[in-house]
Amino acid sequence: xxxxxxxxxxxxxxxxxxxxxxxxxxxxxxxxxxxxxxxxxxxxxxxxxxxxxxxxxxxxxxxxxxxxxxxxxxxxxxxxxxxxxxxxxxxxxxxxxxxxxxxxxxxxxxxxxxxxxxxxxxxxxxxxxxxxxxxxxxxxxxxxxxxxxxxxx
Amino acid sequence: xxxxxxxxxxxxxxxxxxxxxxxxxxxxxxxxxxxxxxxxxxxxxxxxxxxxxxxxxxxxxxxxxxxxxxxxxxxxxxxxxxxxxxxxxxxxxxxxxxxxxxxxxxxxxxxxxxxxxxxxxxxxxxxxxxxxxxxxxxxxxxxxxxxxxxxxxxxxxxxxxxxxxxxxxxxxxxxxxxxxxxxxxxxxxxxxxxxxxxxxxxxxxxxxxxxxxxxxxxxxxxxxxxxxxxxxxxxxxxxxxxxxxxxxxxxxxxxxxxxxx
Ligand SMILES: Cc1cc2nc3c(=O)[nH]c(=O)nc-3n(C[C@H](O)[C@H](O)[C@H](O)COP(=O)(O)OP(=O)(O)OC[C@H]3O[C@@H](n4cnc5c(N)ncnc54)[C@H](O)[C@@H]3O)c2cc1C
Ligand code: FES
Ligand code: FES
Numbered sequence: 001x002x003x004x005x006x007x008x009x010x011x012x013x014x015x016x017x018x019x020x021x022x023x024x025x026x027x028x029x030x031x032x033x034x035x036x037x038x039x040x041x042x043x044x045x046x047x048x049x050x051x052x053x054x055x056x057x058x059x060x061x062x063x064x065x066x067x068x069x070x071x072x073x074x075x076x077x078x079x080x081x082x083x084x085x086x087x088x089x090x091x092x093x094x095x096x097x098x099x100x101x102x103x104x105x106x107x108x109x110x111x112x113x114x115x116x117x118x119x120x121x122x123x124x125x126x127x128x129x130x131x132x133x134x135x136x137x138x139x140x141x142x143x144x145x146x147x148x149x150x151x152x153x
Numbered sequence: 154x155x156x157x158x159x160x161x162x163x164x165x166x167x168x169x170x171x172x173x174x175x176x177x178x179x180x181x182x183x184x185x186x187x188x189x190x191x192x193x194x195x196x197x198x199x200x201x202x203x204x205x206x207x208x209x210x211x212x213x214x215x216x217x218x219x220x221x222x223x224x225x226x227x228x229x230x231x232x233x234x235x236x237x238x239x240x241x242x243x244x245x246x247x248x249x250x251x252x253x254x255x256x257x258x259x260x261x262x263x264x265x266x267x268x269x270x271x272x273x274x275x276x277x278x279x280x281x282x283x284x285x286x287x288x289x290x291x292x293x294x295x296x297x298x299x300x301x302x303x304x305x306x307x308x309x310x311x312x313x314x315x316x317x318x319x320x321x322x323x324x325x326x327x328x329x330x331x332x333x334x335x336x337x338x339x340x341x342x343x344x345x346x347x348x349x350x351x352x353x354x355x356x357x358x359x360x361x362x363x364x365x366x367x368x369x370x371x372x373x374x375x376x377x378x379x380x381x382x383x384x385x386x387x388x389x390x391x392x393x394x395x396x397x398x399x400x401x402x403x404x405x406x407x408x409x410x411x412x413x414x
Contacts, residue, residue: 042187055227057253058253066161068161
């Protein structure tokens with residue numbers, strides 16, 4: 001067992017977990033933050049993307065113990081004063097989701113892109129979302145949503 | 154995933170001392186963790202080396218670029234110094250997988266794993282790299298020994314990879330549309346004394362194509378390759394591409410790389 005100290009969505013948490021606990025399991029099963037989805041569980045699909053110390057990573061492929069001392073932001077941490085994040089608003093407005101399974105990862109990944117690049121082109125958005133797979137939308141509206149969010153962020 | 158003992162280590166000595174026949178070093182974990190989940194590998198001890206300061210960072214001198222083993226692909230891709238000294242190396246790093254893989258995956262993990270379609274092994278061969286481990290220096294042509302095989306001994310730790318700055322170079326790959334691993338990738342580097350043409354993805358292990366490099370040594374132009382024949386013998390054949398297709402791609406991507414040099 002390992003003691004893991006993290007700051008998750010602004011709150012300090014300290015939990016004792018088995019050594020092989022990955023961050024996605026820590027978030028979903030220990031903290032009950034089930035907004036982070038697990039699709040493939042082997043770092044291919046991007047449904048589990050969260051931010052660790054400001055960078056997007058796949059939470060199914062990082063050990064919680066390895067991230068001890070880090071700041072983690074999940075989809076649940078985006079709402080401010082009851083208002084959705086501009087990226088979430090944009091996904092809603094542009095119909096950037098259907099079933100919603102890939103959406104938390106898409107949103108977290110896209111926010112990381114806009115943190116790097118203010119006004120990405122369609123190609124830059126598509127290249128960036130390379131690691132996020134969507135089986136519903138055909139991506140068109142996801143790209144539109146990221147472009148829309150870029151005008152608001 | 155089967156459980157294991159996780160060790161976070163602070164220096165090379167501590168990490169290598171913990172190593173045994175049932176341990177693995179953990180860098181980005183992008184290969185190790187999925188393969189443990191899939192039951193392809195299991196270890197008693199996982200030795201995390203990411204907090205060893207000495208293993209991370211980029212140093213550029215006039216003739217060489219040295220990259221610490223735990224330096225992430227994103228750091229190499231965005232490094233102003235690497236972009237200036239060997240632009241093709243930064244571009245190779247930018248083309249690996251996706252942003253989240255690049256935010257975690259490391260150069261040391263990539264070359265230790267020696268996936269037949271990984272990108273970095275081709276850079277090591279093309280740029281006459283020297284691999285620095287905790288107890289020796291190995292040249293790249295002696296390091297990659299076969300499919301997922303290297304000359305690393307059990308418990309030997311890669312500390313850094315030192316690349317030679319070429320006169321000019323370019324890496325071109327035909328990526329697998331899902332993973333971005335190379336179906337075929339060709340890294341051409343023109344050094345003062347010789348031209349290297351490292352090919353990845355085509356065979357079970359990265360190699361320096363002597364036919365292409367021989368032709369380019371005489372005349373460094375894509376037309377010099379018009380009459381070079383690439384044999385498909387020993388080439389991979391799978392759902393992505395047949396051996397003949399790969400052989401053709403090697404030539405096409407070598408030409409593309411030369412043209413973009
Ligand atoms: C979805 C996906 C897409 C990918 N696409 C590409 C691609 O397009 N091109 C490409 O080249 N790669 C690709 N990769 C591989 C990735 O870039 C990593 O480089 C690779 O997974 C290994 O690096 P790591 O740091 O994660 O190593 P780890 O998984 O931590 O380790 C891998 C192996 O190397 C050993 N090891 C690690 N560091 C050292 C060291 N310093 N000394 C000795 N042994 C060590 C470990 O013990 C282990 O056996 C992809 C991976 C994923 C998951
Ligand atoms: S669940 Fe993590 S990448 Fe698919
Ligand atoms: S909305 Fe269903 S997978 Fe993307």
